[in-house]
Amino acid sequence: MAHLLLDSSIRLWVVLPIVFITFFVGVLRHYVTQLIHNEKKVDLQQVSDSQVLLRSRILRENGKYLPKQSFAMRKHYFNNPETGFFKKVKRKVIPKNPMTDTSMLTDMMKGNLTNVLPMILIGGWINWAFSGFVTTKVPFPLTLRFKPMLQRGIELISLDASWVSSASWYFLNVFGLRSMYTLILGQDNAADQSRIMQDQMTGAAMAMPPDPNKAFKSEWEALEIVEHKWALENVEEELMCQDLNFRGLFS
Amino acid sequence: MSSISELYDVCWEEMRDKLRKWREENYRNSEQIVDVGEELINEHASKLGDDVWIIYEQVMIAALDCSRDDLAWSCLQELKRQFPDSHRVKRLAGMRLEALERYEDANKLYDSILQDDPTNTAARKRKISILQAQGKSSEAIRELNEYLEQFVGDQEAWHELSELYINEHDYAKAAFCLEELMMTNPHNHLYCEQYAEVKYTQGGLENLELARKYFAQALKLNNRNMRALFGLYMSASHIAASPKVSAKVKKDNVKYAAWATSQISRAYQVRGCLPTSVGLHTIQVTFWPRLMSSNNCSN
Numbered sequence: 153m154a155h156l157l158l159d160s161s162i163r164l165w166v167v168l169p170i171v172f173i174t175f176f177v178g179v180l181r182h183y184v185t186q187l188i189h190n191e192k193k194v195d196l197q198q199v200s201d202s203q204v205l206l207r208s209r210i211l212r213e214n215g216k217y218l219p220k221q222s223f224a225m226r227k228h229y230f231n232n233p234e235t236g237f238f239k240k241v242k243r244k245v246i247p248k249n250p251m252t253d254t255s256m257l258t259d260m261m262k263g264n265l266t267n268v269l270p271m272i273l274i275g276g277w278i279n280w281a282f283s284g285f286v287t288t289k290v291p292f293p294l295t296l297r298f299k300p301m302l303q304r305g306i307e308l309i310s311l312d313a314s315w316v317s318s319a320s321w322y323f324l325n326v327f328g329l330r331s332m333y334t335l336i337l338g339q340d341n342a343a344d345q346s347r348i349m350q351d352q353m354t355g356a357a358m359a360m361p362p363d364p365n366k367a368f369k370s371e372w373e374a375l376e377i378v379e380h381k382w383a384l385e386n387v388e389e390e391l392m393c394q395d396l397n398f399r400g401l402f403s
Numbered sequence: 404m405s406s407i408s409e410l411y412d413v414c415w416e417e418m419r420d421k422l423r424k425w426r427e428e429n430y431r432n433s434e435q436i437v438d439v440g441e442e443l444i445n446e447h448a449s450k451l452g453d454d455v456w457i458i459y460e461q462v463m464i465a466a467l468d469c470s471r472d473d474l475a476w477s478c479l480q481e482l483k484r485q486f487p488d489s490h491r492v493k494r495l496a497g498m499r500l501e502a503l504e505r506y507e508d509a510n511k512l513y514d515s516i517l518q519d520d521p522t523n524t525a526a527r528k529r530k531i532s533i534l535q536a537q538g539k540s541s542e543a544i545r546e547l548n549e550y551l552e553q554f555v556g557d558q559e560a561w562h563e564l565s566e567l568y569i570n571e572h573d574y575a576k577a578a579f580c581l582e583e584l585m586m587t588n589p590h591n592h593l594y595c596e597q598y599a600e601v602k603y604t605q606g607g608l609e610n611l612e613l614a615r616k617y618f619a620q621a622l623k624l625n626n627r628n629m630r631a632l633f634g635l636y637m638s639a640s641h642i643a644a645s646p647k648v649s650a651k652v653k654k655d656n657v658k659y660a661a662w663a664t665s666q667i668s669r670a671y672q673v674r675g676c677l678p679t680s681v682g683l684h685t686i687q688v689t690f691w692p693r694l695m696s697s698n699n700c701s702n
Contacts, residue, residue, distance in 0.1 A: 196521045196553065203556040210587055217589045217620075219613055222582045387619045392662050396626040398673045 156315065158286065166282050166318055173278075174325040175332065177270055182337055185266050197243070201364050204237065208371045216383040223380045231375050238372035243364045275322055279304060282318035289314050407442050415447040419454065426461050433468035436461060441474060456485060463495055467502040475499050490516050494525050506533050524554060531563075540567060558587060565597075574605045592624035596631045603638055608645060614638045615659070629670065636663035 208230055215223045230237050283305035294302070294313040302316040407418065418439050425436060440462035448455055463478035479499060482492045493516050500509035510533060516526040527550050534543035547564050551557065565580035581598040588594055599617035602610045615638040621631035642648060643656035 194522055199522055200553045200555075203554055207555045214586045214589045217585055218582050222579070384616045384620055387616055387623060388659055391619045391623050392659070395669065396622065396632070396666050398627060398670055401627045401629075401670065402674050 156286070156289075162285065162287060166285075166287055167321065170278060170282070170318060170322050171325055171329075173274065174322060175329055177274060178326075178329060178333055179337065181266055181270060182333070185262075188262055188266075198364075201243070201367075205367055205371055208238075208375055212375055212378045215378065216381050220380055220382060227375060227378070227380075231372055236372075238368045238375075241368065271326065275319060278322045279317075279319040285317075286311070286315040287318040287321045288316060290316060406446075407439050415443060415450060418443050419447075419451060419458070422458055422461060423454075426457070431468070433465035436465035437469050437471060437474065440465065444478075456482065460491075460495060464498065467498060470502075472499070472503070475502070490520060490523055490526070494529060497526070497529055501529070501533060501536065506537060509533060524550075524557065528560065535567075540570065543567060544571070556587075558584060565601075569601065574601050577601050578605070590624060592621040592628055592631070595621040595624065596628060596634065599631070599634055599638075603634065608642065608647060611638050611642050611645075615642065615656075629667075632663055632666055632670070636660055636667065639663060 211223070211226055211230070215226070218226075228236070231239070233239060286303075286306060289312075292314070296313055298313045299311075302313065302320045303311065304317050304319055306315075306317060408414065413421075422436065422440060422443065424430075425432065430436075440458060443451070443458060444455070444462060451458065459478045459482050463475050463482075466472070466474040466478065476499070479492070479495060482489075482495065486492050493512060497509045497512040497516075500506075500512065510530060513526040513530050516523055531543055531546050531550065534540075534546060544564070544567050547560060547567065551560055551564065554560065561580045561583045565577045565584070568574070568577035568580065578598060578601050581594060581601060584591075584594045585598055595617050599614045599621060602617065603614035615635060618631045618634040618638060621628050622635060625631075639656045639659035643653050643660060648656075
């Protein structure tokens with residue numbers, strides 16, 4: 153394995169500037185996203201449906217604390233073949249075509265603008281500005297296949313693939329600084345690119361997956377198979393096997 | 404009239420932190436909040452930064468509780484100036500109108516909020532409180548039911564509904580509401596205990612057995628719940644005294660009642676005084692009428 157000694161000015165003028173650039177561009181992206189972000193309008197029906205689903209899930213999990221009759225009553229309310237909520241309620245689902253639905257289109261465009269574009273621009277600039285030399289070494293050995301990807305601009309056949317160029321150091325930073333953003337900008341910040349890569353809308357009981365009917369059907373199935381095993385069957389025996397602990401009662 | 408900071412020798416940071424603690428733990432000590440908050444606002448508003456707005460809101464609600472309309476009005480003006488189009492501020496304005504008993508104006512304000520934003524739960528709940536304040540409890544119950552049909556997850560609303568039903572002596576429906584609360588908060592001993600009390604009040608052998616079980620559950624969740632301990636004793640002894648039970652059930656319940664008695668004596672010993680049997684009986688007689696009246700404030 154070749155031991156290369158790199159000029160220490162690489163550390164000063166390449167490694168550190170790339171870190172700072174990535175970090176500040178990320179922070180800038182966060183504030184820009186906040187500025188051009190518009191409130192998602194929530195639909196009453198969606199909120200209501202998501203809360204109903206939550207209630208059904210809680211019934212499945214904690215139904216054992218209720219008396220048998222009450223549990224049966226609620227299960228009946230949800231799952232009765234004729235009048236049960238999950239059987240009777242069918243929501244009209246308008247499939248949201250990404251091309252024609254204007255709000256989703258603008259959201260997508262804004263997302264692209266604030267995230268993908270700066271990454272491409274800065275990646276390209278770094279590749280142009282800091283090319284022709286090796287920047288750093290990754291601590292694990294890599295195969296030869298990684299060479300053209302990670303060693304842009306360095307045409308050396310004999311060089312280990314672990315030595316990488318500045319562009320790959322930039323990409324390493326983009327993903328690595330995620331936790332730094334969480335520290336400084338708080339949770340749920342817009343500079344966190346890997347989260348934006350996911351398409352899902354999250355949030356407990358605020359937004360719904362686009363098809364409530366499917367969600368209803370899966371809840372119905374889950375509720376059908378749940379049995380009621382009363383947790384309070386032997387509660388007196390369990391309680392009375394030892395004296396009560398009165399510590400702190402009269403403090 | 405000396406100020407709070409002189410009286411208790413605290414600085415403004417401590418006052419602010421105290422207000423935050425009261426806010427986060429939902430205290431309703433309105434007079435204290437008004438005293439502390441008024442001084443904080445008048446003397447130290449500039450030092451508070453962005454905290455000042457939420458303190459305005461907290462002080463305003465406390466001022467409405469204490470009939471201090473002057474203070475409430477000034478807080479409202481500050482908030483309106485800072486957040487001109489906010490629904491939250493509009494709701495506060497509505498609350499002030501309610502405090503002045505101008506219910507129609509308040510209702511109109513809440514309706515305008517709801518027109519703008521149909522999912523706003525705060526405005527809906529204020530409308531229901533107006534009905535309660537006017538004494539129209541059956542309408543309040545009806546509106547609250549409709550509200551809960553849409554927002555099944557609102558626990559505050561379920562609790563409020565259970566209280567309304569208890570006031571109307573409709574114990575079966577109150578039990579249903581408390582079951583919802585028990586389902587979402589299975590480890591909260593207070594809901595178990597309230598549910599057991601409602602079942603006990605409903606009466607009948609089955610309900611007494613359920614009551615006994617849930618009193619036991621409340622005790623299991625919190626060993627120091629004395630009310631549940633007394634409830635366990637009462638329900639067990641009532642079941643044992645009933646003529647319709649089998650011998651085995653009677654024996655079991657006598658055993659439960661005896662255990663409960665021994666635990667109560669132990670509690671008094673811990674406190675430092677030993678009750679006589681007469682004393683125990685007096686405690687029960689004075690204690691349980693609270694159950695029959697409609698105030699189920701959990702302690």
